[in-house]
Amino acid sequence: MATKRYTITAALPYTNGPIHIGHLAGVYVPADIYARYLRLTGNDVAFICGSDEHGVAIPMRAKKEGVSPQEIIDTYHGIIKRSFEDFGISFDNYSRTSASIHHHTASDFFVKLYEQGDFVEKVTEQLYDEEAKQFLADRFVIGTCPRCGYEEAYGDQCENCGTSWSATDLIDPRSTITGAKPSRKKTKHWFLPLDRYESFLREWILEGHKDDWKPNVYGQCKSWIDDGLKPRAVTRDLDWGIPVPVEGGQGKVLYVWFDAPIGYISSTKEWAAREGKDWEPYWKDEKTKLVHFIGKDNIVFHCIIFPSMLKAHGDLILPENVPANEFLNLEGNKLSTSKNWAVWLHEYLQEFPEKQDVLRYVLTANAPESKDNDFTWKDFQARNNNELVAIFGNFINRVVVLTHKYFAGEVPSASAFSAYDDKVMTQLRGFPERIAKSIERYRFREASQQLMNLARLGNKYLADEEPWKLIKTDRERVQTIMHVALQIAAGLAILSEPFLPFTTEKLKKILNVTPSPVEGSLAWDTVYVKEALLPAGHQVNKGELLFGKIEDEDIQKQLDKLEATKKANEAANKNVVPQKETISFEDFTRLDLRVGTIIEAQKMPKTNKLLVIKVDTGIDVRTVVSGIAESFKPEDIVGKQVTVLANLAPRKLRGVESQGMVLMTEDAEGKLVFVNPDEVGVNNGERIA
Numbered sequence: 001m002a003t004k005r006y007t008i009t010a011a012l013p014y015t016n017g018p019i020h021i022g023h024l025a026g027v028y029v030p031a032d033i034y035a036r037y038l039r040l041t042g043n044d045v046a047f048i049c050g051s052d053e054h055g056v057a058i059p060m061r062a063k064k065e066g067v068s069p070q071e072i073i074d075t076y077h078g079i080i081k082r083s084f085e086d087f088g089i090s091f092d093n094y095s096r097t098s099a100s101i102h103h104h105t106a107s108d109f110f111v112k113l114y115e116q117g118d119f120v121e122k123v124t125e126q127l128y129d130e131e132a133k134q135f136l137a138d139r140f141v142i143g144t145c146p147r148c149g150y151e152e153a154y155g156d157q158c159e160n161c162g163t164s165w166s167a168t169d170l171i172d173p174r175s176t177i178t179g180a181k182p183s184r185k186k187t188k189h190w191f192l193p194l195d196r197y198e199s200f201l202r203e204w205i206l207e208g209h210k211d212d213w214k215p216n217v218y219g220q221c222k223s224w225i226d227d228g229l230k231p232r233a234v235t236r237d238l239d240w241g242i243p244v245p246v247e248g249g250q251g252k253v254l255y256v257w258f259d260a261p262i263g264y265i266s267s268t269k270e271w272a273a274r275e276g277k278d279w280e281p282y283w284k285d286e287k288t289k290l291v292h293f294i295g296k297d298n299i300v301f302h303c304i305i306f307p308s309m310l311k312a313h314g315d316l317i318l319p320e321n322v323p324a325n326e327f328l329n330l331e332g333n334k335l336s337t338s339k340n341w342a343v344w345l346h347e348y349l350q351e352f353p354e355k356q357d358v359l360r361y362v363l364t365a366n367a368p369e370s371k372d373n374d375f376t377w378k379d380f381q382a383r384n385n386n387e388l389v390a391i392f393g394n395f396i397n398r399v400v401v402l403t404h405k406y407f408a409g410e411v412p413s414a415s416a417f418s419a420y421d422d423k424v425m426t427q428l429r430g431f432p433e434r435i436a437k438s439i440e441r442y443r444f445r446e447a448s449q450q451l452m453n454l455a456r457l458g459n460k461y462l463a464d465e466e467p468w469k470l471i472k473t474d475r476e477r478v479q480t481i482m483h484v485a486l487q488i489a490a491g492l493a494i495l496s497e498p499f500l501p502f503t504t505e506k507l508k509k510i511l512n513v514t515p516s517p518v519e520g521s522l523a524w525d526t527v528y529v530k531e532a533l534l535p536a537g538h539q540v541n542k543g544e545l546l547f548g549k550i551e552d553e554d555i556q557k558q559l560d561k562l563e564a565t566k567k568a569n570e571a572a573n574k575n576v577v578p579q580k581e582t583i584s585f586e587d588f589t590r591l592d593l594r595v596g597t598i599i600e601a602q603k604m605p606k607t608n609k610l611l612v613i614k615v616d617t618g619i620d621v622r623t624v625v626s627g628i629a630e631s632f633k634p635e636d637i638v639g640k641q642v643t644v645l646a647n648l649a650p651r652k653l654r655g656v657e658s659q660g661m662v663l664m665t666e667d668a669e670g671k672l673v674f675v676n677p678d679e680v681g682v683n684n685g686e687r688i689a
């Protein structure tokens, strides 16, 4: 088989917190499946990653915890690296951007571009926190996203819509250090003039990768390019990061998104030096296929900014594909490190020991490949119990038990195949190509379901042929049946390796075959070229269960944990929504707020939320439509005194004219409550001021 060289990178995790299932589903599990598959099919693979230790999130977290940034990165680098290893992510190298090889590589990269005249120097006004005496960029600033209106957008990017910004673009910016409204102060920086790369990006992405990049990635790139690209500062006024290595760079560091992707190159160098290889072909040979696995929030950096840097550099190859995934949610809510709304990998590994493959499988089968998806513990349990245990595990267990029971663990020889046997063997031989095609098109979800279909095929074959009945009357036929079933089992042992590496290892031990990638082992393509993967006379070992059932109480424990997190967040979230813009006294006097009594209430037909209420306002009796039906039953509110905004312009809701508004607020559980005058009765029509 012709082998190809691949450089596969997985997004560098920030060392400001541990890894959670969102990271795994979006980046690391698909990247690992891809790398394992390519190695199994005989390719030359460098699978590269490392910790990103220069984000401003690091000194921020250090400040919060009262320790040094170095302590933060050492702690999380350790936790992250270890949890990846324990989870079977098969990086060839996991480096860190604080390593000196990276500082040198990134510095040299910057100097090369500087000397080639690829930067523009500009003195601009940047946001400055007078109280902290510090320039504010990136995560030191939050404000409103000019594109989507998200109010917590960071100074370099809005995590809600993925758009990249400069801090000065944000509406109502505020310092995350002091909360102050920043002033502006002049400072000099180096900019990468992205506008110069527009025609290159147009040709390379919009024309060159129209058909092979995922629509979500292509679409985002197109919208940025069409919006027009602007020069982007690649340096910052900070003291944490890689010092700017040129004249005038004192007190400044490289922007983290300039240095981080160069981390892929330094990590490759570190690996090559250790393995006695040459790193250069992995980044310079046009025949090498470079693939970046990332989440959708990193698309702009990997498809627009880093390729422009690579293009400017001149000696380096461009990515062939950037198969970014969408986001994974947890039980209906957005994953969040700061809110602790996550399933943390290191905790999972402790709470579900030996169950790495279950999580790998669930995250793949439900991967957010083309849209955001939801992880639920119920689905996790169901996929384990109904698929891994009931289909895959059950098939292997039956095959191994019956082989021992009837043939003392020896693969029986087959006599003439029936038409059904032939059909099943032909189907088996079709699986490697089908799975390979899905993987090569980055459809890992589909690939994992193909694998499960192979196990289904085996289960159905045994159920149809019923060797346990035939054994009393036709032992020769049972030999053939078990021979065929054992070939399917061997096929599963080979083809499951990219998805379920721990299971593969167990299964190969049971089937008594050499573990890959040892020479002469059962390679991927042997499934369709070999007459028999397990020849007659081959001795199979005693079985062990591949998967165990997950019980309701295990799932309840996890749900309870999340419930506790929710409660803790609510308690901590006493910080309220910031005050709105100041209004004048005249503005206020225009509001006609009055006390009223609800005299009638009924549900709006065909809606869940709306109640139609009649309120005696003291002036008149009027109809108000209110979205409170989920919090109140109509009969419970009749007779209640409420605050009414009486002079709100009438508007029609579902054909009913609403003549005012009943003022409401939310209690701690998110249930609506009336803003009522008091329990003491007040005359209707009394004004509130």
Ligand SMILES: [Zn+2]
Binding pocket: 145, 146, 147, 148, 149, 150, 153, 158, 159, 160, 161, 162, 163
């Ligand atoms: Zn946005």
